Amino acid sequence: MPNPATITVHDNGHSFNLPTLAFQGLPSTLCKGCGHNSITSHLIEACKSLAVNPYKTIKMSGIGCSSKTPAYFLSASHGFNALHGRMPSVATGAMLANHKLLCIGISGDGDTANIGMGQFMHICRRNVPIVYIIENNGCYGLTKGQFSATADLHAHLRRPGGEENQVPPFDLCEQAITAGASFVARSFAGDKKQMIALLKAAIAHRGTAVLDVISPCVTFNDFEGSTKSWDWARAHESPLHELGFVPRLPEIEVEQTPGEPVRVQLHDGAWITLKALRHEEHNVSSRASALALLEESHENGEFVTGLLYLNTTTPNFTERLTLVDTPLALLSEDMLRPKPEVLEKIMQTL
Template sequence: MATTTAPNPKVNRLGLQVLDYRGGKTTLCAGCGHNAISERIIDALYEMGVQPERLMKLSGIGCSSKSPAYFLSRAHSFNSVHGRMPSVATGALLANKTMKALGVSGDGDTASIGVGQFIHLMRRNLPLIYIIEDNGVYGLTKGQFSATADLGSKLKTGVINDLPAIDTCALAIQLGATFVGRSFSGDKKQLLAMLKAAIAHKGTVMLDVISPCVTFNDHEGSTKSYKYMQEHEEAITEVGFVPHFEDIAVDYDAGTTYDVQMHDGSHLRLRKLRDDYNPNDRASAVKQLMEAHEKGEVLTGVFYLDTEKPSFTDMLNLVDQPLGTLPESRTRPSKQVLQEIMSKLQ
């Protein structure tokens, strides 16, 4: 028997293998868009060299919210209550602002039952990557419409949706999120670049990722099917990402490309695919989203970016150490303080 030496496994800048970023075996349907998103999350965290123990994964309830079990087993995870992940994430980040946090939600979990908490999460600019795995239907309850389903789209049963869709991206931009984009689970390259940029951002990242449900919403008449996305996806920009630990080798044309330096020193390069594209202009971004709806297009790309606005945890001016593990000497005032208070009450 011939002996061969196994090639050295590929590692990232921390010396970790992709294997170190894996999770449990998925229990979602074969072909589900959510699985592709989990793969891209693994790739992005691996390539960016995020220490798995420094990440918290949070989710609500639904097919999407199961997916944190399928990536990064070495990160603490919290599968919370339907539509209420934003509040749990807020509390967790207040307790430990030094952690990276990634929230996975769905269209029902975000735009229906969770729309209240979603709105206030966006307002606060909490440093959280918030991913909506958006398929327009409730999978676990067998295929009812959600609030992101487009007007006129059709269920398998033939039921037509007669209410307008909530555009979570337009909403997030209006509410103050500082990194807003849309992608497609089938667009490997774009989604990976956007996720890597999301990791480099400090503030709320809101990514709506169209993620077809192969079981309940991938048929003729659906506007969230693989086929519909292949035919109607319109990238507003080409997304390139150069992490801070790599040389910026490739030149770009300043006339056609926005080069944005991210919080960690990485560069996000957004090449215009439309003349009126400007990722710093909220009004224009919302206008383009509205116009795309009228035309039946699904715009993808980074719509809006603000790297200056302070995040929620910055605004609170907290001490550098995590609040959760501060020693008693810093959290319990002295006996003299109590005596001072008591004497004032006498």
């Protein structure tokens, strides 16, 4: 009988039980009804259901409402609440030090699309192994509702006589695809089923997996007409496909099911299945197709969700650097410091 209060973690040839508490975190201090809280609970569900090893997981974030999230899940994991817009570089460094970790980065739209756009583009370009979740609410919550670079054109600030946003938003999925991320998806904090499937797939992926999640800000951006509101997202969400995730389990042989249009195997042996609902012509492994789909959705006023782009063959950053198998952080002195003869030999060349 499995104990419901514990989860069995399999990692690197051994297994152990952890209390489910290890997958949870501190109580959220965000506003009630915040989309971010929904994302957190989906994340916990995904981690539990995959039985990820919290000890080998790191939670990274920048600054903002979203960036508080790492405190609310995986209490048995190390976390790092870094600088505004700079989580990508810190996460990159941590993965260089220990490429065997699972890195879950949580950012927001201001943290990514405004102050952090440069680092966001570069982590995508490098394809650093990270699950990069953008909790996208189109505004700055912690500093009381200012626009971010994903705010709707012509939106008004939520205050008397609030100014109008005069500049169009970035589409962060388009940016991620252009920059070179190998897994790009969009979802909605209220779509539990899709979110969990995407999160599981992103965790199994070993490259930059960007999840742009529309996450309504109940305090500053949840009004009629806002494309980041609960109502709008529910009314306009247009899922691309029915998304399935089949984990790699030793006892289950995954079988091809006829009639399913797309099945992709991820790095850890898990499969994702994509059963097209609309846009049958979309090829998930084509950047051009994904970009066209996103542009089309803007024109149609739709909010396309699901897995937009996936490339499981391009090497990730730590693979490109051809690091030794042992994490750099754990290398012994004889690996790190060449012998005295090496110094002597170099001295002779000078």
